Amino acid sequence: MIIDNHPFTVNKQGHLEIGGIDSVTLAKKYGTPLYVYDVQIIRNNCRAFVNTFKKMGIPAKVAYASKAFSSIAMLQVMKQEEMYLDVVSEGELYTALQAGFPTEKIHLHGNNKSIAEIRMAIENNIGCIVVDNFQEIQHIHSLLKDYNKQMDVLMRVTPGVESKTHQYIMTGHEDSKFGFNLQNGQAENALLKMIDDPYICFQGLHCHIGSQIFETDRFILATNMLFESLKMWKQQYNYVPNVLNLGGGYGIRYTKEDAPISYAPFIEELIYEVQKQAESIAIPMPEIWIEPGRAIAGNAGITLYTIGSMKEIPGIRNYIAVDGGMTDNLRPSLYQAKYEAVLANKADWLVEKKVSIAGKCCESGDMLIWDLPLPAVSQNDILAVFSTGAYGYSMANHYNRFAKPAVVFVENGKDKLVVRRETYKDVTRHDLSFE
Numbered sequence: 558m559i560i561d562n563h564p565f566t567v568n569k570q571g572h573l574e575i576g577g578i579d580s581v582t583l584a585k586k587y588g589t590p591l592y593v594y595d596v597q598i599i600r601n602n603c604r605a606f607v608n609t610f611k612k613m614g615i616p617a618k619v620a621y622a623s624k625a626f627s628s629i630a631m632l633q634v635m636k637q638e639e640m641y642l643d644v645v646s647e648g649e650l651y652t653a654l655q656a657g658f659p660t661e662k663i664h665l666h667g668n669n670k671s672i673a674e675i676r677m678a679i680e681n682n683i684g685c686i687v688v689d690n691f692q693e694i695q696h697i698h699s700l701l702k703d704y705n706k707q708m709d710v711l712m713r714v715t716p717g718v719e720s721k722t723h724q725y726i727m728t729g730h731e732d733s734k735f736g737f738n739l740q741n742g743q744a745e746n747a748l749l750k751m752i753d754d755p756y757i758c759f760q761g762l763h764c765h766i767g768s769q770i771f772e773t774d775r776f777i778l779a780t781n782m783l784f785e786s787l788k789m790w791k792q793q794y795n796y797v798p799n800v801l802n803l804g805g806g807y808g809i810r811y812t813k814e815d816a817p818i819s820y821a822p823f824i825e826e827l828i829y830e831v832q833k834q835a836e837s838i839a840i841p842m843p844e845i846w847i848e849p850g851r852a853i854a855g856n857a858g859i860t861l862y863t864i865g866s867m868k869e870i871p872g873i874r875n876y877i878a879v880d881g882g883m884t885d886n887l888r889p890s891l892y893q894a895k896y897e898a899v900l901a902n903k904a905d906w907l908v909e910k911k912v913s914i915a916g917k918c919c920e921s922g923d924m925l926i927w928d929l930p931l932p933a934v935s936q937n938d939i940l941a942v943f944s945t946g947a948y949g950y951s952m953a954n955h956y957n958r959f960a961k962p963a964v965v966f967v968e969n970g971k972d973k974l975v976v977r978r979e980t981y982k983d984v985t986r987h988d989l990s991f992e
């Protein structure tokens with residue numbers, strides 16, 4: 558039996574299965590809350606992007622935006638899949654180095670890169686820095702000069718395109734903390750600062766309009782805005798980009814209301830658009846880079862919880878509490894994000910009524926799912942929440958001094974612990990006594 562809307566099945570015991578393994582067995586073996594990833598789905602997601610570019614014979618780089626879920630094992634899978642990598646901090650870069658990720662395939666982002674981050678990038682000879690602001694151009698220039706090195710650099714621009722997504726995850730609109738503004742001349746000024754720099758090898762533009770976007774026309778519109786500027790810059794400065802990085806942001810299915818982008822046809826559409834635009838301003842086709850995060854990790858991951866206390870308010874609501882919440886999935890409380898879930902140990906039972914899934918943090922807003930249809934629920938049932946593979950573990954936190962859950966990878970019927978569960982010793986590790 559197949560689970561509606563999600564790439565998982567139900568086994569003969571009526572339990573949810575992931576990667577050929579009974580999820581209830583995993584919950585028993587590793588405890589809950591537990592993040593579980595089906596590695597084959599991660600691989601398929603990577604291949605959908607990489608193979609489309611290959612099939613069309615287009616030089617491209619597909620970089621995994623590791624903010625979605627960064628761990629040594631995950632980045633090792635990215636290495637195996639020949640992906641490039643987008644990191645936005647020293648911590649993400651450090652994790653990539655620990656994973657043995659080829660440094661020349663790493664791209665560094667960030668709207669406030671520290672000197673230490675830029676140094677780390679230069680010392681490790683990473684592939685590219687995506688410059689975000691004027692101060693950074695100066696820092697990158699000076700540091701490269703000190704090291705007597707050259708480095709590829711892209712300029713992040715905001716095209717002034719409003720994507721239809723939650724306000725907190727829009728990034729391409731004018732009033733954004735990221736990048737150089739295309740409309741008000743800042744991007745042009747930045748271009749002029751970098752175009753002939755002896756240390757900065759200026760390769761082209763980067764544009765990321767936001768996250769969890771379904772309307773492909775927004776990506777196309779942003780691309781058109783880039784070409785409007787490129788047309789002027791060609792005429793005025795004879796500038797021709799080698800690279801256009803069109804960011805990530807491809808929406809995935811969390812609930813049945815979401816109609817996720819079909820990656821292959823969309824990438825084809827994007828390629829045709831860039832080809833058409835490049836021809837129209839008579840420049841060679843630039844290399845296309847993209848940076849999906851959620852689209853690689855999101856639907857591959859589930860979170861398993863154990864059901865605990867239950868509170869029925871007659872005529873109002875049934876609250877069912879689980880042993881995690883906003884500490885392992887911040888998205889519902891931060892973005893009012895919606896999720897679907899099943900009882901993993903009763904995955905073939907008929908749905909009985911709607912219940913609301915509460916986390917166990919001391920916050921009324923710590924609700925994972927409102928009005929979820931479930932079969933009859935009992936204490937110790939296992940709840941499996943779908944599509945938690947992106948921005949779940951990576952935004953996990955220690956509120957109420959919760960320990961972060963473990964992460965398990967499953968593939969070909971085998972499970973492997975890839976991030977161990979934190980202990981309370983881990984949680985208090987940095988506390989010092991005042992006595």
Ligand SMILES: Cc1ncc(COP(=O)(O)O)c(C=O)c1O
Nearest residue numbers: 622765768805806848849850851
């Ligand atoms: C610069 C950049 N690239 C890529 C991503 C990945 O986005 P997503 O996970 O939505 O694909 C983000 C996050 O929004 C980002 O800020």
Ligand SMILES: N[C@@H](CCCC[NH3+])C(=O)O
Nearest residue numbers: 624726768769888947948
């Ligand atoms: N954390 C966000 C996405 C952030 C995108 C990074 N620019 C989410 O869960 O949807």
